[in-house]
Each structure stands twice: as structure tokens, then as C-alpha cells.
Amino acid sequence: LHEAANTPSTSGLAVQGTANQPQRETKIHLFVQGCDPLLHQFLSDLGNELAAKTPDFLLEKIDTAKSNLERQQCLEALRTLSPHLPEFGDRLYGLMRDKLGRLTQTPSPQPSRARDKDQGTELTLVDGEEFEIWVSYAGIVSRLEANNQAILFEVEQRLSYLLGYEARHETNPLGPHAIVQALRIIGDAIPIALSPRLLLIGLLE
Numbered sequence: 195l196h197e198a199a200n201t202p203s204t205s206g207l208a209v210q211g212t213a214n215q216p217q218r219e220t221k222i223h224l225f226v227q228g229c230d231p232l233l234h235q236f237l238s239d240l241g242n243e244l245a246a247k248t249p250d251f252l253l254e255k256i257d258t259a260k261s262n263l264e265r266q267q268c269l270e271a272l273r274t275l276s277p278h279l280p281e282f283g284d285r286l287y288g289l290m291r292d293k294l295g296r297l298t299q300t301p302s303p304q305p306s307r308a309r310d311k312d313q314g315t316e317l318t319l320v321d322g323e324e325f326e327i328w329v330s331y332a333g334i335v336s337r338l339e340a341n342n343q344a345i346l347f348e349v350e351q352r353l354s355y356l357l358g359y360e361a362r363h364e365t366n367p368l369g370p371h372a373i374v375q376a377l378r379i380i381g382d383a384i385p386i387a388l389s390p391r392l393l394l395i396g397l398l399e
Contacts, residue, residue, distance in 0.1 A: 221356055222297050229294060229368070234287050241283020244398065248272075248279060251397050252390065264389060271390035278384055289376040293367050297357065323388050330395045331378050337399070338370035339363070346370075 252272040259265035339346060346369060353361035353368075364371045377398060381391065 218356065218358055219298070225356060226294050226298055230291065233290055233294065233368075237287040237290060238283040241286050245279035245282050247397065248275060248394065251393075255390070255393060267387040268390045268393070271386040271394070274384060274386050275394075278380075282380065285380050286373075286376055289379060290372065293372060293376070297367060326388065327378075327382075327391065327395070330392055331374055334395070334399045335370045335374050338374070342370070 249272060252268050252275075255268045256265050256272070259268060346366070349368065350360075350362050350366055353366060359365065361367070363369065364375075366372060381394070386394075
């Protein structure tokens with residue numbers, strides 16, 4: 195994030211005022227191009243680290259399981275996850291790159307109150323397992339934002355000026371919310387039981 199905030203396309207931007215549309219579109223394209231190699235390196239490293247740690251982590255949980263059910267769930271999770279681990283970093287990068295690439299489209303995406311209302315309604319329809327997973331991911335985002343307030347404030351100020359709307363929390367395309375959301379999309383596509391899924395969410399943090 196710090197490197198992205200100081201790419202040539204953003205390092206000279208003021209944090210107040212507005213840029214005209216042609217200038218903004220040019221700067222957004224430059225920003226996306228500047229971020230791309232940094233994003234690829236960071237997410238590849240993250241994916242490789244998760245791929246390396248996950249098997250040992252689950253094997254340890256299998257050895258220390260308090261019940262046969264927990265042991266069986268972790269063993270099945272290990273079998274299910276193993277084929278997906280080598281491509282984890284590439285899939286994560288692909289999702290984040292798509293999100294970053296959408297910044298170059300006009301008009302820029304902005305959250306609406308109507309959409310927030312709809313999302314609030316949907317939350318009342320999720321089952322207990324989905325809610326527990328949602329709470330776990332939301333907790334990670336909250337702690338990451340709290341632990342990185344200073345750099346997030348700097349980046350979000352620059353992004354807000356560059357993009358023409360307030361880029362904070364879920365609208366920050368490079369923030370904890372965006373990265374954790376991409377990780378959840380990948381994780382939700384892999385069918386494993388709740389208990390090892392929650393353990394792996396903890397490992398992710």
C-alpha cells in the first residue's frame with residue numbers, strides 16, 4: 195500500500211480538490227499500471243506462504259484434535275485443499291487485478307444507500323454457519339484496519355482525490371476489505387466443513 199501510494203501517478207497529488215475527468219482517467223490508468231507489479235508480487239508471496247503453511251497447520255490440528263469428527267474434518271479439508279493450493283496466489287491476484295482494472299471504467303463504482311439496504315436485508319437470511327464465517331472475516335478486516343490506520347489514511351486520501359469519490363473501507367480497492375473479500379471468494383468455492391474453515395481463516399490472519 196505504501197509503495198502504491200507513492201507511485202509517480204499519485205505521489206504529487208494534493209489531498210483536497212478535484213481533478214478534471216481527462217486528467218483523472220489518465221492518472222487512474224497510470225496508477226493501475228504502477229500498482230500491477232507490486233500487487234502481483236505481494237499476492238504471489240501471500241499465496242505461496244499460505245500454500246506452504248496450510249498442510250502443516252492442518253496436520254498439527256489433526257494430531258491435536260479432541261474428537262474423531264474434528265480429526266476427520268481436518269483430514270478431509272487437507273485432501274480437498276491440496277490440489278488448489280499451488281494456484282492460490284494466481285487466483286488471488288486475478289481477482290484483485292480485475293477489481294483494480296474496473297477503476298479505469300467510467301463512471302467510477304460507488305456504493306449506494308439502496309444497495310446497502312439490500313445487503314442489510316440479505317444478512318437476515320443467512321444461516322448460522324454463513325454468519326459465523328462472515329463474522330470471522332469481518333473481524334480480520336476490522337483488526338487489519340485498526341493496526342494500519344496511519345498508512346490507510348494516507349492511501350485513502352490519495353485514492354479519494356484520484357478516483358473522485360471517498361475510497362474508504364469497502365470502497366478502497368487496495369485495502370484490507372478488498373483483499374479479504376477476494377480471499378473469501380476463493381475459500382467459499384472450496385467445499386470444506388465449518389470447523390477447519392474457521393481454523394484456516396485464523397491462519398490467514
